[in-house]
Amino acid sequence: MAETEQSVPIGMVAARLHRAAQIDCLARLNEAGYTDLRMRHLALLEGMPREGGRVTTLATQTGMTKQAMGELIDEIEASGYIERQSDPADRRARLIVFTPKGQRAYEQAFVILGEMEHDYATTVGAARYSEARLTLDDLVTALEENNR
Amino acid sequence: MAETEQSVPIGMVAARLHRAAQIDCLARLNEAGYTDLRMRHLALLEGMPREGGRVTTLATQTGMTKQAMGELIDEIEASGYIERQSDPADRRARLIVFTPKGQRAYEQAFVILGEMEHDYATTVGAARYSEARLTLDDLVTALEENNR
Numbered sequence: 001m002a003e004t005e006q007s008v009p010i011g012m013v014a015a016r017l018h019r020a021a022q023i024d025c026l027a028r029l030n031e032a033g034y035t036d037l038r039m040r041h042l043a044l045l046e047g048m049p050r051e052g053g054r055v056t057t058l059a060t061q062t063g064m065t066k067q068a069m070g071e072l073i074d075e076i077e078a079s080g081y082i083e084r085q086s087d088p089a090d091r092r093a094r095l096i097v098f099t100p101k102g103q104r105a106y107e108q109a110f111v112i113l114g115e116m117e118h119d120y121a122t123t124v125g126a127a128r129y130s131e132a133r134l135t136l137d138d139l140v141t142a143l144e145e146n147n148r
Numbered sequence: 149m150a151e152t153e154q155s156v157p158i159g160m161v162a163a164r165l166h167r168a169a170q171i172d173c174l175a176r177l178n179e180a181g182y183t184d185l186r187m188r189h190l191a192l193l194e195g196m197p198r199e200g201g202r203v204t205t206l207a208t209q210t211g212m213t214k215q216a217m218g219e220l221i222d223e224i225e226a227s228g229y230i231e232r233q234s235d236p237a238d239r240r241a242r243l244i245v246f247t248p249k250g251q252r253a254y255e256q257a258f259v260i261l262g263e264m265e266h267d268y269a270t271t272v273g274a275a276r277y278s279e280a281r282l283t284l285d286d287l288v289t290a291l292e293e294n295n296r
Contacts, residue, residue: 007262007265009169009261009264009265010165010169010264010265010268010281011165011166011169011170011173011194011261011264012194013281013284013285013288014162014163014165014166014169014284015162015166015194016288016292017158017159017162017284017287017288017291018159018162018163018166019211020288020291020292020295021157021158021159021162021291022159023291023295024291024294024295025159027295039211040211040212040213043211046159046160046163063167063187063188063191064188065188068216068219071216113157113159114155116157116158116159117155117157117158120158120287120291123286123287123290123291124283124286124287124290128279128283129283129287131276131279131280131283132279132280132283132284132287133158133161135272135276135277135279135280136161136162136165136280136284137161138271138272139165139268139271139272139277139280140161140164140165140168142271142272143165143168143169143171143172143268143271144164144168146172147168147171147172147175
């Protein structure tokens with residue numbers, strides 16, 4: 001749904017904020033030397049647990065088809081951030097885990113995300129930022145409960 | 149980046165809110181009779197201007213590859229919501245426009261998004277909701293300006 005001047009749906013504001021934060025995070029990762037990461041890689045990487053995850057779980061999280069997710073994994077694997085492993089708990093399942101390079105990028109991203117939080121609070125004012133976060137948390141929690 | 153208890157990055161909160169609003173919107177569209185719409189279709193449809201848009205523009209907006217976007221367009225076209233046209237302004241470019249069925253769904257979605265705004269304001273309180281929206285608008289505007 002395209003935006004109108006009078007009332008932009010909250011979902012679209014959220015999508016823009018998500019995207020703007022991704023662009024910001026990627027620019028900071030590029031500056032830190034991770035120049036081969038792309039915006040589309042973040043769809044997978046931002047949802048990756050530190051210990052890795054199953055392909056099917058990661059595909060479900062992103063809403064991508066299994067094929068599209070497979071192509072994305074190929075690309076990030078080629079850049080050396082992740083690798084496929086067989087799941088010791090289920091031989092038919094495939095795990096995606098971070099390589100050492102991926103782990104370093106993950107730790108760097110963690111530091112960067114902390115800096116972003118600080119900068120965003122400064123941008124709109126710490127009290128307003130904190131209030132808005134509380135309100136969003138309440139809304140997201142209620143919606144996710146309803147959507148179950 | 150997976151979430152931690154102590155401090156969830158704002159980008160992840162935004163992503164969850166975007167997704168929860170999509171699920172909510174889709175459930176309401178399904179209830180209204182549009183039962184063949186899927187979550188992944190919204191990646192394209194929510195960014196579609198009423199008058200349609202160029203494939204390349206829509207692909208850039210979503211961050212998808214041209215191939216992945218082509219497959220998504222095929223799928224939504226098969227459900228009868230959109231169709232490809234040649235762009236009168238540029239013969240090499242392809243436009244995606246709504247079919248009459250797509251236009252009806254678009255109008256319905258517009259009504260639904262208004263109902264969602266009302267419901268969300270009720271969920272967290274009208275004043276808090278309005279405050280949070282203002283703060284988010286300020287933050288998104290500043291970030292998009294910085295990211296240019």
